[in-house]
Amino acid sequence: MKGSILDLAVAMPRHYIKMEHFAAERDIEPNKLLVGLGIEEMAICAPGEDTVTLAASAAWELLEKHPDKRKEIGLCIAGTETGVDSAKSLAVYLHGLLKLPSACRVFETKHACYAGTAALQMALGWAHQHPKRYALIIASDIARYERHSPGEPTQGGGAVAMLVGMADAADALLQLSPISGLHASDVNDFWRPSYQSTAMVRGKYSMSCYLEGLEAAYLDYRRQVDNLSVPDHLLFHVPFPNMAQKAHRRLMEIQGMTQRDVQTSDFALRVSPSLWANRRVGNIYTGSLYLALAGLCERKGQELAGQEVALFSYGSGSCSEYFTGTFGQRIAQPRLEEMMSQRIEVDIHQYERLMDACIRMEKNGSYQLDLPGTGAPYTYTGIHQHERIYRNNVSRAYRRSHAARANFQSSPAINAVV
């Protein structure tokens, strides 16, 4: 038995904008976004959705697939950089909404996009001490940059929930090696002051910090491993898909493979198949690396069983980790394509109105008793007397329609907003 991810599930906002329309409205050459950054669509949150509901939706979907394991969950860690409270953890909101066992360690981790990996690694250590129990790890975020800034096209939102425990290959999605390459450095490349609703970023500098973190973490990994194997797949943190291409190129150069045509064909083989979902959702910060893992599972399916993968996690500020694993026999089926096909496309004016409406929901007094849901299992209805109020939409009928894969309904209130 090895410390493993047993399964995963993804949640994404119900609305999105196509980048060709975004580019036209912002007077940007479309290929700068489509080709230069590699983004096709960007997910947008609507009133009713926040970091908690995205996280809870992903976790609900995951636990629906593993009802027998719910009562064995002894650890719930939520990694986020879009925390909703400075004291009350995102994990304890989830604990309540998901009705997890009371004998459970719950907390939130924070380190920019690295927080999901911090949570996962902690859970893997915990799993060795508690081989009969399971950990629920959720990475959930909403990316927001200043309107009209270079970062604006690299927004997004979503969550990935993972079930972690000790497992044989037959029961694992991914068995992880205990060896990690690490690098930490105090830099100001990207940060989110608590008094702002948008991030501060030094874009080009952040890209060089990311690549320095990759190089240092990889070299640290290499120092610890006697016989380096060539992984079948390389997964990267994906702020925008072409960052993964730059990262791959850097890795190839460190390994002495400098010819561009070799790099291009290797990228197509070992990296590209994991990026399609990130292209259509955008940056989901803590969950981006694990969205790439979900995307790869959906594209490749059982073909992955027994194959090796290397993962690189980067969180601005900064902390980097390079680690590896071997796919087990239980490859996840996250139904990403299906979720995407049920989303609602908006134009730039609707996108701006949705974003403004979400920011207004973060103020005391925003509570709306009858705010309709977005079709997700939980709805954030606003703040009443300084408390965040969530509505649980899960009923027998909801479960039935979910199992029947009924289309998500865009609520009247949301239609009114957009």
Ligand code: HMG
């Ligand atoms: P920019 O400066 O507006 O873009 O913003 P650019 O001028 O560098 O162009 C982008 C690419 O498009 C370039 O490609 C251009 O050549 C190309 P490159 O040279 O880099 O390969 N291009 C075109 N291609 C085809 N046809 C055209 C065309 N025009 C130009 N017509 C930037 C880019 C990423 C800086 C901006 O979007 C930004 O600030 N984003 C946010 C920061 C970010 O994502 N940083 C990534 C590393 S840090 C990280 O990953 C951590 C993070 O996730 C946060 C966390 O940890 O919590 C952000």
